[in-house]
Each structure stands twice: as structure tokens, then as C-alpha cells.
Amino acid sequence: MTHIIEVKNLKYKYDEEASTYTLDDVTFHVKQGEWLSIIGHNGSGKSTTVRLIDGLLEAESGEIIIDGELLTPENVWEKRRQIGMVFQNPDNQFVGATVEDDVAFGLENQGIPLEDMRSRVREALDLVGMAEFKTREPARLSGGQKQRVAIAGVVALRPNIIILDEATSMLDPEGRLELIRIVKDIKDRHQMTVISITHDLDEVALSDRVMVLKQGKIESISSPAELFMRTDLQELGMDRPFSVELAERLRQKGIDLPLCYFTEEELEDTLWELLSNK
Incomplete structure (x- = not known):
């Protein structure tokens, strides 16, 4: 299985004058079609890591290789087309007057032909179970429905990689479980790679590997089963x-x-x- 993402010796700090790094010499990889969960306390560097991968931040040093190519300022926009991000608050991602308009927005920006666009929007809304809501205003949806639409907008773009940045944290337990099962189905059906930042046990359980970040460094990388048998889970910000x-x-x-x-x-x-x- 090939590595779709390789991160090598990544260093980053938000304040140039700071004595400590937000990410300090971080190295890991993600395989094609794999689900990697990233866990750790607030401030451990989780969100910084995925924002560097998506090119929203630029590392002080180190390398990020996406699908065999080094991420650079020159190709960052091209590489972002391979990555879809779903954030904690879906309201921050909505731009369309209706659900189908919102899902179509990214496709319009990429110049996708109208008929292909309609087909992709229909398919994406079917995948997340929101086809019957296509003419509804996003603001009138529940939290779980909004996140489904946000995921549909990402899936319609057909990226190779989906990043969930605490995307289920605002949902109730039932809504979280339903959403991650939808993501798992999409991942398996389309062989997408998933990176999720999470504190949710069910989300971690569905992943292939779990990376623990602690004070900007990788504390461990293991299977969910190995992680769950640890006696210090609460120290990592997770329940047993x-x-x-x-x-x-x-x-x-x-x-x-x-x-x-x-x-x-x-x-x-x-x-x-x-x-x-x-």
C-alpha cells in the first residue's frame, strides 16, 4: 500500500519569538485508503498538523509530500484540490442559499460542466442521505444534517483525502456515530484516505491507526485496540x-x-x- 501523505521532520510555531514549537520534528505517513485518527490534549498540535498538510499554514522546516509530490507554495492550490476538509462548525462552510447550491459551489469554482455537476451533487447527497433536503436552506437543518451537507460538499469534489477537524464534536452521541459510519462507508466505497482529529471513542475505533500528539511531538502511533488497552487514556484526554x-x-x-x-x-x-x- 503506497503512502499518499508523508510528513518529514516538520517544525512549526505561531510566534517566531516563542522558545517552544507547536510542532517539533514531527514525522509520520498515511497510507492510501487508510483512516488515521489524531488525538491529544488541546494545544498538542493536532489542528496545526492538518492545516500544514492542507497548505493553510507553512512550516518553518521539514517536508510534506502529497501523492508523491513535495508540497510547495507553487503547487499548494493544486494539492488542495486533492484534500477536502470538514470543520467543527459546519455553519462556517455554508455559502449557498439551498443545500444543493451549497454542494455545487466548489464544483462551480472548479469549472465542472453543468450536467456533470448535477450528477455529482445528486450522488453526494444520496451518499449522505440528504437528497430529500436538497431545496432546504442550510440554516434550517439540524447540526447532524448540516455536517452531512458539509461532507457531501467535500465528497462531490472527489478528493483523494478527507480531513475531519473535530467534525463530530458538536453532535450528540447518536449523531456522531451516524456521521462517522457515513464517512466510513464513503471511504470504503471510494478508497478515500481519512484523517480525523477527534476525542470520540467510536471515531477512533473505526480508524486503522491512531497517532497521539503530546506537546507538539508524536507520543505514539498504534492500532485502536492497542490504544484502548492503555491505562493512561485519561492523561491523553480520552475515556476508557x-x-x-x-x-x-x-x-x-x-x-x-x-x-x-x-x-x-x-x-x-x-x-x-x-x-x-x-
Whole structure:
């Protein structure tokens, strides 16, 4: 699997006079079609990282390679066409009077022919389950519906990479889960690469790898299962999954459960199997 993003020795600070860096010698890669979650406390450098990848900020030193090409001031606009970003507050992204106008806006800017544009808007709204709202004003939608439209606007542009910058943080638990499942379906269907900044356990669980940032440095990169088995999750700004807590309590009660991460469904199946074998 090829690397669609390579970040090498990245250094950045917002204040030139500051003694410490917001990002300090950060190196990692993202594979084509992979979902990478980035977690860490506020100020750890998460949003700075994705803004550097998207060319919204320029690094003091280091390299960002996107789809085999070094990101430079000369090709930044071309590279941005390969990346779609969805932010925390979808209201900041709306520009159209109706949902379909808003999804079409980016396509118009790229000079996409009208018939192709209509087809892409229709397909994108179908993918996120918002086709019946195409004539509605975005301002009259719920928070979850607004984020779906924001994602549709990104998907219609057919980027290689989608970046979710805490895109689910303003939604309720049910809305968050629904939205990340939509993103997972789109990713799998179109082999898109996803980078998500998040504190949400369900979002992290759906990713392939998790990168932990701490004070501008990479603290670790692991699978979600490896991360969830750590005992210091709260120090990283995350809760322990319910299934991990429950499995630990059951082991303390003498139930012979393997020392590994279980999803809630896997834990239920394992417990049934243990009970049925007694």
C-alpha cells in the first residue's frame, strides 16, 4: 500500500519569538485508503498538523509530500484540490442559499460542466442521505444534517483525502456515530484516505491507526485496540471504552477473559461462549 501523505521532520510555531514549537520534528505517513485518527490534549498540535498538510499554514522546516509530490507554495492550490476538509462548525462552510447550491459551489469554482455537476451533487447527497433536503436552506437543518451537507460538499469534489477537524464534536452521541459510519462507508466505497482529529471513542475505533500528539511531538502511533488497552487514556484526554472497563472488572471477579481489547459485541460473544462451555 503506497503512502499518499508523508510528513518529514516538520517544525512549526505561531510566534517566531516563542522558545517552544507547536510542532517539533514531527514525522509520520498515511497510507492510501487508510483512516488515521489524531488525538491529544488541546494545544498538542493536532489542528496545526492538518492545516500544514492542507497548505493553510507553512512550516518553518521539514517536508510534506502529497501523492508523491513535495508540497510547495507553487503547487499548494493544486494539492488542495486533492484534500477536502470538514470543520467543527459546519455553519462556517455554508455559502449557498439551498443545500444543493451549497454542494455545487466548489464544483462551480472548479469549472465542472453543468450536467456533470448535477450528477455529482445528486450522488453526494444520496451518499449522505440528504437528497430529500436538497431545496432546504442550510440554516434550517439540524447540526447532524448540516455536517452531512458539509461532507457531501467535500465528497462531490472527489478528493483523494478527507480531513475531519473535530467534525463530530458538536453532535450528540447518536449523531456522531451516524456521521462517522457515513464517512466510513464513503471511504470504503471510494478508497478515500481519512484523517480525523477527534476525542470520540467510536471515531477512533473505526480508524486503522491512531497517532497521539503530546506537546507538539508524536507520543505514539498504534492500532485502536492497542490504544484502548492503555491505562493512561485519561492523561491523553480520552475515556476508557465501556467494554474495556467491564472486561477488567470481570477479570477481577475471576472470569477467565484474555487480556486484549474487545468491542462490546466481541465481549458479549466471548462471554456467551464461556458460559456455554461450562
